[in-house]
Amino acid sequence: MRKEIRIGGFGGQGVLMCGIIIAKAASLFDNNYAVQTQSYGPEARGGASRTEIVISDEQIDYPKVEHPEIFVAMSHEALIKYIDDIQDNALLIIDPDLVYKEEIDNIIKEKNLVTYTSPATKTAQDTIGRAIVANIVMLGSFVEATNLITKEAAKEAILASVPEGTEDMNLQAFDEGIKIVEKT
Amino acid sequence: MEEKELFVQGNEACALGAISAGCRFFAGYPITPSTEIAEIMSKKLPTVGGHFVQMEDEISAVGAIIGASWAGQKVVTATSGPGVSLMQENIGYAAITETPIVVINMQRGSPSTGQPTRSAQADMMQARWGSHGDYEIIALAPSSVQECFDYTIKAFNLAEQYRVPVLVMADEIVGHMREKITIPSEIEVVPRTMPEKVDNYLPFDADDNSTTPMPAFAEGFNVHITGLTHDERGYPSTDDPDVHTKLVTRLCNKILSKRNEMALIETEFLDDADTIVISYGIPSRSALTAVKQAREKGLKVGYIKLGIVWPFPEEKLLELTANASRIIIPELNLGQIYLEVDRVLGKHAKVELISKIGGALHTPDEILSKILEE
Numbered sequence: 001m002r003k004e005i006r007i008g009g010f011g012g013q014g015v016l017m018c019g020i021i022i023a024k025a026a027s028l029f030d031n032n033y034a035v036q037t038q039s040y041g042p043e044a045r046g047g048a049s050r051t052e053i054v055i056s057d058e059q060i061d062y063p064k065v066e067h068p069e070i071f072v073a074m075s076h077e078a079l080i081k082y083i084d085d086i087q088d089n090a091l092l093i094i095d096p097d098l099v100y101k102e103e104i105d106n107i108i109k110e111k112n113l114v115t116y117t118s119p120a121t122k123t124a125q126d127t128i129g130r131a132i133v134a135n136i137v138m139l140g141s142f143v144e145a146t147n148l149i150t151k152e153a154a155k156e157a158i159l160a161s162v163p164e165g166t167e168d169m170n171l172q173a174f175d176e177g178i179k180i181v182e183k184t
Numbered sequence: 185m186e187e188k189e190l191f192v193q194g195n196e197a198c199a200l201g202a203i204s205a206g207c208r209f210f211a212g213y214p215i216t217p218s219t220e221i222a223e224i225m226s227k228k229l230p231t232v233g234g235h236f237v238q239m240e241d242e243i244s245a246v247g248a249i250i251g252a253s254w255a256g257q258k259v260v261t262a263t264s265g266p267g268v269s270l271m272q273e274n275i276g277y278a279a280i281t282e283t284p285i286v287v288i289n290m291q292r293g294s295p296s297t298g299q300p301t302r303s304a305q306a307d308m309m310q311a312r313w314g315s316h317g318d319y320e321i322i323a324l325a326p327s328s329v330q331e332c333f334d335y336t337i338k339a340f341n342l343a344e345q346y347r348v349p350v351l352v353m354a355d356e357i358v359g360h361m362r363e364k365i366t367i368p369s370e371i372e373v374v375p376r377t378m379p380e381k382v383d384n385y386l387p388f389d390a391d392d393n394s395t396t397p398m399p400a401f402a403e404g405f406n407v408h409i410t411g412l413t414h415d416e417r418g419y420p421s422t423d424d425p426d427v428h429t430k431l432v433t434r435l436c437n438k439i440l441s442k443r444n445e446m447a448l449i450e451t452e453f454l455d456d457a458d459t460i461v462i463s464y465g466i467p468s469r470s471a472l473t474a475v476k477q478a479r480e481k482g483l484k485v486g487y488i489k490l491g492i493v494w495p496f497p498e499e500k501l502l503e504l505t506a507n508a509s510r511i512i513i514p515e516l517n518l519g520q521i522y523l524e525v526d527r528v529l530g531k532h533a534k535v536e537l538i539s540k541i542g543g544a545l546h547t548p549d550e551i552l553s554k555i556l557e558e
Contacts, residue, residue, distance in 0.1 A: 020362060024191040027364040034191075036362040040217070040301045062473040062548050063361055063466075 001057050003148055004087075006068040007138075008050040008078030014135030015074060019051030021139060021157045022149060026055045028160075029153035035063040048078040055148055070146055072138060073099055074120070080104070088112055093145055093181070095120050095138065116145045118181045124173060133173035136162075140177020151178070188367040194332040194358040195220035195262075197365055198288050199228065201336030202260045204371050207286070208234030209257040211248035213241050213267060216300040217356040218290035221262035242267035246274040246287070253283045254409065256376060256400035258340055262288040265307050266297055268314065275349050276315030277411045279435060282388070282395055284343035284376075288336070288352040290359040291516075293543050302543025303356035305465055306517040311351045312494045318432050320439035323351040323494035324448070325465035329363035335491065341374040342446065346438055347395040353493065355516065357466045357545055378403060389416040393437040444500045448491030451504060453479055457486025459510040459555060460533075462501075462525055464490040467514040467546050474551035485555055493521060498528045505529055512554055514538040514546045 005022065009015035016038055023036035038051040052065035069087045073079035073094045083104065086092070092108070093116045094101060101108075101115075108115055118141035124134040136158065143154050155171060162170045192200070199221050202210075210225040226236040235252075239245040242263055249259035263271065268289050278285050293299025294306050311323045322342050324335040332354060339350040379385070379397040387407055390396045399405035412420040413428045421427040453475060454460065463471040468489045478485040488504060490497070505511060511533045513522045519537045526535040538554050540546050 020191075023362060028189055028191050034364070037357070038360065040356070040360055060363075061469050061476070063357070063363075063469050064545055064547075066547060 002060070003055045003070065004065040004068045005053040005055065005070040005072070005148070006050060006065055006082060007052075007072040007074070008048060008082045009074030010077065011047060011049045013049075013074055014132070015049060016051045017161065018135040018139050018142075019053050021154065021161050022142065023053045023055070024161065025149040025153035025157035026053075029156045030149055032057050033060045035060050037064060048075065048081045050078060050082055070142075070148070072142055074134070074138060076100055076103070083107060086111060086113070089114065091116065091146060093118055093138070093141060095134075097122050115184045116141065116181050117184055118177060120177060120180070123176050123180050127176050128169060128173050130169065133170055136170045136173040137177040137180070140174040141181035142177075144178040144181045185369055187369045189364055190367065191362055191364050192329060193220060193360055193362050194326070194329045194354060195290065195360065196224055197329045197332035198262065198336045198352065198354070198359075199224035200367065201333040202286070202340065203228055203232060203234075204333075204367070205258065205337040205340035206373050206375075207258045207260050207340060208232065209249065209252040209259045210234070210261065211237040211239050211245045211252070211259075212261040212263060213239050213245050215264045215267050217292055217359050218262040218264050218288060220359070221288060221290075225260075225262075242270040243274065246271040246278070246285070249285050250274060250278050250281070250283050253285055254401055256403070258284070258344070258376065260286040260288065260340075262290065264290050264292045264300075265294040268307060268310065272314040275321070276317060276319060278349045279315065279319040279321065280411055281409050282347035282398070282435070283349070284347050284398070285349050286336070286339045286343055286352065287349060288354065291353065291355040293541070299543050301356065303466065303545065304516050304541065304543070305353070305355060305467070306520070306541070308353060308493065308517065308520040311353055318436055320436045321349045321351060321494060322346065322439060322446070322492065323353050324491060325353045325493050326358055327465050327468040327489065328358065329361065330365045331491070332358060333365050333367070337371060337373070338448070341372070344374040344376060346442070347398055348439060353465065355466050356543075376400075379405065381405070386416040387418050388414060390434060390438075392434060393441045394434075395438050439495050443495035443497050446492060446495070447497035447500045449497065449500060449504070450489040450491065452487040454486040454488070454504060456484050458484050458508055459512065459558075460486040460488055460505055460508045461512045461514070461551065461555070462488045462490065463514055464493050464521065467516060470546040470548050470551055471514055473548035474555060477548060477552050478555045483555065496524050496528065501525075501528055505533060508533050510558065511535045512538060512551070514540070514551055516540055516545070
């Protein structure tokens with residue numbers, strides 16, 4: 001079971017942290033194997049930024065993502081920039097407030113993508129009161145839509161990763177993410 | 185200490201490995217993609233009684249670790265290609281003075297400042313030949329985050345055992361990717377053993393093909409250290425051809441004569457293999473995937489991974505590949521270790537290079553296509 005995941009957004013949004021938590025949950029708490037890599041360079045400071053994760057129940061030889069079958073898009077620029085090599089029938093999760101879905105309707109149709117929406121940024125702002133946890137809201141949506149990591153492992157990995165004093169807020173963000181994700 | 189599992193970057197694993205191996209001194213000049221090592225060492229070393237010094241450049245960085253090594257510390261610096269270029273003179277000085285030092289090179293696109301944020305394996309020949317003169321070093325090439333930890337410890341142990349500069353030749357990809365590592369409850373560490381205090385002590389009086397226990401400053405030994413050709417006392421002796429021949433031959437042979445014994449080789453599917461993919465460092469991950477895919481197609485393809493690239497384990501490789509007619513070597517450069525493989529194995533097998541530069545790792549498909557070419 002080799003699963004290739006890509007998460008794209010803009011620098012500062014926390015997509016990297018989201019990817020690290022997913023990989024940490026899979027490898028440390030679900031006892032699977034995981035490798036996390038990231039785009040690394042000047043583009044990470046403001047422009048499109050991405051992280052990639054491979055999860056498997058066997059040892060992972062080739063560590064990079066070639067054709068993601070799960071793509072989480074938290075910005076339109078990242079979606080357009082990184083969607084090219086997505087697999088047919090892949091699962092796409094978008095933040096509908098940050099992405100113009102109509103611009104990729106042709107790709108969704110052509111590749112027969114299964115699309116989910118998660119208004120993670122709006123939920124972080126309005127429900128939790130802190131836009132900064134949008135990445136953790138999206139993490140909840142990712143777990144709910146994909147079942148690739150268990151909720152328990154995700155929570156353990158959140159607690160092991162977020163700054164002290166923000167644990168409750170992040171767990172709440174995670175729970176909200178589970179609730180708001182919808183298949184379109 | 186209890187066994188621990190962590191999910192970390194290769195750079196962090198190198199730093200943790202260094203500290204686990206007993207390293208208590210880091211001097212360096214931060215450079216992408218190795219910067220995290222300096223960052224982590226600056227935080228961790230003071231908490232274990234060690235010292236971190238940010239130097240003005242890489243020339244002084246390696247000078248400082250050589251000095252600290254002679255003060256009795258286990259030492260490391262971390263850098264990338266441009267930094268290693270500046271370090272070359274002092275790496276030669278460490279070789280001739282038999283100073284244990286560990287240099288971590290997170291290789292990036294080159295030459296010159298090249299591609300700071302991209303991967304390469306283009307410093308492999310520099311690792312061996314970068315400084316002037318006949319000398320030998322040891323170079324390891326990690327292909328995973330766990331190996332960043334394990335090989336860094338190994339580098340310290342080899343540096344102590346052979347009193348030689350040891351280079352950890354990692355790369356941007358392995359330095360920045362994250363994987364789970366296991367830190368074992370017990371770690372084998374080669375300690376620094378002081379020589380015995382005897383009358384007429386001769387600090388460099390070593391047998392052929394070996395070295396001597398290393399003294400330290402301020403421990404009561406009469407020690408003179410110089411980059412000039414020196415006799416058993418450590419005193420310059422620059423005119424006598426015999427003294428020079430004896431010293432330089434010994435410096436080389438103490439490493440070369442152990443090349444098969446210290447080899448760190450992993451193999452898969454060699455039994456009936458007529459084609460063998462030989463790799464080191466991060467392309468090994470693509471190579472193993474490709475070899476497994478070739479096996480699924482029923483092809484007799486084997487896999488060899490070199491953990492230690494220098495000294496090159498010639499006889500061991502000849503033995504492992506004796507029945508193969510074709511060798512394929514993927515490298516992130518235009519052909520460096522390929523030349524060494526061809527020199528050693530080219531007489532009995534056709535050796536083919538899969539070269540890739542620009543910063544991305546070979547895909548398994550690229551290696552599989554080469555395997556399928558015949």
